[in-house]
Amino acid sequence: MIKRIIAFIIFGALLTSCGAKKKSVYGDDLRTNHKTHENTTVSVESNEENPLPDFGDKFIKFNISSVEEYINTFADLAQSEMRAYGIPASITLAQGILESGSGKGELARKTNNHFGIKCHKGWVGExxxxxxxxxxxxxxxxxxxxxxxxxxxxxxxxRSRYAFLFEFKNDDYKRWAKGLREAGYATDKRxxxxxxxxxxxxxxxxxxxxxxxxxxxVQIAPKTYDYTTHVVEKGDTLYSISRKYYISVPEIMKLNxxxxxxLSIGQELRVKTEKAKK
Known part of the structure; x- marks a missing residue:
């Protein structure tokens, strides 16, 4: 445990040394009232078993010139995340390369967001x-x-929609890749x-x-679910329903x-929701 924490701190220090400072722009509301702040923090849940270093509140800029450099920079981190969460390091690296343009894409350069994760409900960070x-x-x-x-x-x-991925073997990157698409992570068929x-x-x-x-x-414990009924309303699509309940379109179709x-208005669909903790 101590070795893992030390590894995170050392790696964070090495990565931090590559950066430069930058102002941040965000507001209290994710859609309106945009304000400029120099001193801000990012709200990211910390894994108690694998805490992250405190990077402060200044934006760290990375300049990566090639795919190979991206891999060399983040391979250790992807492996650490694999140990902590069970997600194949190969999948994490490949997604990072693809989603961020090997760290050279506009979004990655402006936000350090390497996976194109949108704000979603409840995000209170920058x-x-x-x-x-x-x-x-x-x-x-x-x-x-x-x-x-x-x-x-x-x-x-x-998220319950991705729970089935953790039933795959840690080195079965092909099933993980296909499962991400099935769960609705990306709209690109390829x-x-x-x-x-x-x-x-x-x-x-x-x-x-x-x-x-x-x-x-780590071995992620299988999630348990409750089931409920969704009554189709005007404007509903399988995709919008899947987003509401955090399950994939194929799962909805299979369940029903x-x-x-x-779809037709008034149609009843069986959907699953993550079982509430007692």
Whole structure:
């Protein structure tokens, strides 16, 4: 345990030395009342078993010139996250490369957001408005990339729609890649193939093997669920319903034995929700 905490601190110090300071822009409301602040903090849940270093409140800028440099910079971090959360390091690295343009994309440079995670309900940290599927969408902003990697781990491990991924083996990157698409992580139909191609081209699977060989990988306990009924209203789509209940479209169709995505007003759909803790 102590070794792992020390490793996080040392790695954080090394990464921090690469950066420069930058002002942050965000407001109390994620959509309006935008204000400028120089001293801010980022609200990211900390894993009690694997605490993150305190990076302060200044934005750390990274200048990465190639995919190889990206891998060399973040491979140790991806392996640490794999030990702490069970997500294959190869998947984390491939997603980071793809989503951030190897750290060179505009969003990554402005926000240190390497996984394109949007604000979503409940986000109270720093943010940046960026054009994506729609104009001016709200994306989370971090003072340091390590916080983005941790938020990615928390994001996947805490949402019921991704729970089935943790039933796959830690080194089965192909099933993980396909499962992310099935769970609705990305709208790109070729998303799994792109991740797999990156993993195999740069042999990212070797980081899974190294982590597995080192042992001490957390095993995420299967989530338990309650079931409820959703009555279809005007404007509902399977996608909007999946977003509301944090489950994937294929899961909704499977639960309701649907062969078509067509819905009718008043139609009752069985959906599952994460069981409340007692």
């Amino acid at each position: 943010y940046e408005l960026h054009d994506d599927d729609e104009a001016g969408e709200c994306f989370r902003k971090y003072v340091h990339p390590m916080l983005s990697f941790r938020d990615h781990s928390e994001f996947l491990s805490s 998303y799994p193939q792109k991740l797999i191609a990156l993993i195999e081209r740069y042999q990212l699977y070797k980081y899974d093997n190294k982590t597995i060989d080192s042992g001490d990988i 034995k649907m062969t078509s995505s067509l």
